[in-house]
Amino acid sequence: MSVNEHDPGGPIVRASSLGRALDAYGVPSLSAGFANRVVASAEARPAPLPPLRRTRRRWRLGRTFAIGVVSFGALATAATATGLLQQFDIPVPSAETVWARIAGEAPAAANAPVPALASGATEPTAVAKVAIVGPIDTPEELREAFRRIDEVRKGRLAVRNERIGQRIDSAIERRRTAGLPVPTAEQETALRERIAAAEARRQDVAEARIAARREALQRKIDNGQALTREDIGQPWREDARSLRRREALRRLPPEERRAWREAYRARNGAAIAAPVPAPPAAVLEALPDPSPDPNGRLP
Amino acid sequence: MNAKSDPSTIALPGICPADDAALAARLAAGEASALREVIARHAAALHRLAYRITGDAAESEDIVQEAILRLWDRAAQIAARHPVGSLAAPNLRLGGWLQRVVTNLAIDRLRRTRRLPGGEVPDRADDTPPADHLIEGNERDAATRALIAALPDRQRAAIVLTYYEELPNAEAAAAMNMNIKGFESLLYRGRAALRQAWTAQGDAP
The missing domain is CATH 1.20.5 (Single alpha-helices involved in coiled-coils or other helix-helix interfaces)
Structure with missing residues (x-):
């Protein structure tokens, strides 16, 4: 029986009719001289190419x-x-900052919220690039230096005004939260105007001082003298404490110095949005103080 | 379909592969006597395999010659991977490697023949009598040949490897570069088709 009716794909039994038929399939023998032909072909064959260096390529x-x-x-x-x-x-970022991000720890500086400046305010770091290369010895260079300095001052002034406004808002909000009396709209407007006037006076004084200094610098240029970076920039404070702090900062390793600088910037930025521990004197004096706080501080 | 360059671990039935590593080393050294030894050992079985897949004696000789010449070309690589005396040397089975090459070459030739117009293979002049002449006068032989020739290429190769060459399924699957499950499925379908064709011829009881 050649056909397995139950399993058509099962093994073929040699004794079956199909098996006998398959076994009858004869095979011719290799032709005479086959070995000689193969050997001759092998000997006439060109040398094989060297193997590809695939592993080397990888x-x-x-x-x-x-x-x-x-x-x-x-x-x-x-x-x-x-x-x-x-x-x-x-x-x-400093190594401490990177590690704090990886480890999920929040360093003290990183805890400080980023100040939310109004869209109109100019970020001082974005414009605070007064790079003076080489001595300034022409009026054009001096004007360019003054122009850059004015840009920086403009940015700083905008930030300062923004901070003052935010501190006033923060103080009022804290009083409202604490259930203390808050200034009326008229009082608040008057307060802001007084502060703005005080700030304007301060600016007038500063600009008068700057104008006098610029005149002196201009005279130097007119006399053919060259100005260095130290002449243009704000003079360093030369008291003993400042000298000691500068020297200590200079001796720090670069990474620690960078971390210190970042922490300093973060602290400055955090001062806007963080709770205000000590408002400016002008704000303190202007706010109505119904509570008999002996220290004169806002709650 | 190209054969893998790594020699198979399959051995042709009845052939001792113990000194295949030494034989490969001699082939790599270019010894013609080693090539003659390979032909003496394997050529007949390889020709039988190729003939039963292709059904053409001259074509089968070409295939066997091509396989042996490939071994000749790659002997240096094979010998380098299986140095005499190493642990890898006993694993070398030149017969299995040749068997795989012949199977793949035969299936390739069948496919190429089918693509050519008229289904004819361009052949070189050969004094070997054609297969038809060899089996002429044997109607039963011709009928069996037609049965096998009617199978699809790979089913035909699977039947030849397991029935005629009596290879275990795993070794036959390796010779066809297939996994065992795929090969068993192919073999099952081949046997079923063969039985169906045999029944259709009216020879089944």
Whole structure:
């Protein structure tokens, strides 16, 4: 029986009719001289090509990639160490900041909320780039220096006004939250006007001082003298405490100095939105004080 | 379909593969006597395999010759992977490697033949009598040949490897570069088709 009716795909039994038929399939023998032909072909065959170096190729690719990664890392490290990135205004976080982000810990500086400036305010860091390369010895260069300084001052002034406004709002809000009397709309308007007037007077004094200083600088240029960075910039405070602090800061390692600078900036920025521990004297004096607080401080 | 360059671990029935590593080393050294030894050991079985898949004696000789020449070309690589005396040496089975190459070449030739107009294979001048002449006068043989030739290429190869060459399914699957499950499915369908064709011929009881 050649056909397995129950399993048509099952093994073929040799004793079956199909098996006998398959076994009858004869095979001719190889032709005479087959071996000689093959050997002759083999001997006449050109030498085979060398094998492809696939594993080497993979290694070469990997090595190229590794060299690229290491080179990029070395260049990036060198650029960071030399301060090149900061020259292009690319923020470089300190090691402590990076570790705090990885570990999920919040460093003291990072806890400070970022100040929310109004859209009209100019961020001082964005314009505070008064780079004077080489001595200034022409009126054009001096005008350019003054122009840049004015830009910075304008930005700082906008931030200062914004901070004053926010501190007033914050103080009023805290009083309202504490259930204390708050100034009426008229009182608040009068308060803001007084503060603005005080700020304007302060600016007038500062501008008079600046104008006198600029005249002196202009005279130097007119006399053919060259101005250095120290002549143009604000003079350093030379008291003993400032000297000691500058020297200590100078001796810090670059990473710690950078971290200190970041913390300082964060503290300055946080002062806007954080609870105000000590409002400016002008705000303090202007607010109505119905509570008999002996310290004269807002609750 | 190209054969893998890594030698198979399949051995042709009745052939001792113990000194295949030494034979490969001699082939790599270019010894013609080693090539003659390979032909003496494997050529007949390989020709039988190729003939039963292709049904053409001259074509089968070409296939066997091509397989042996490929072994000749790649002997250096094979010998380097299985140095004499190493742990890898006993695993070398030149017969299995050749069997895989012949199976794949035969299936390739069948497909190429089908693509050519008229279904004819361009053949070189050969004094070997055609297969038709060899089996002429044997009607039963011709009928069986027609039965097998009617099968699809890979089913035909599966039947030849398991029935005629008596390879276990795993080794036959390796010779066809297939996994065992796929091969068993292919073999099942081949056997079913063969039985159906046999029944249709009216020879079944």
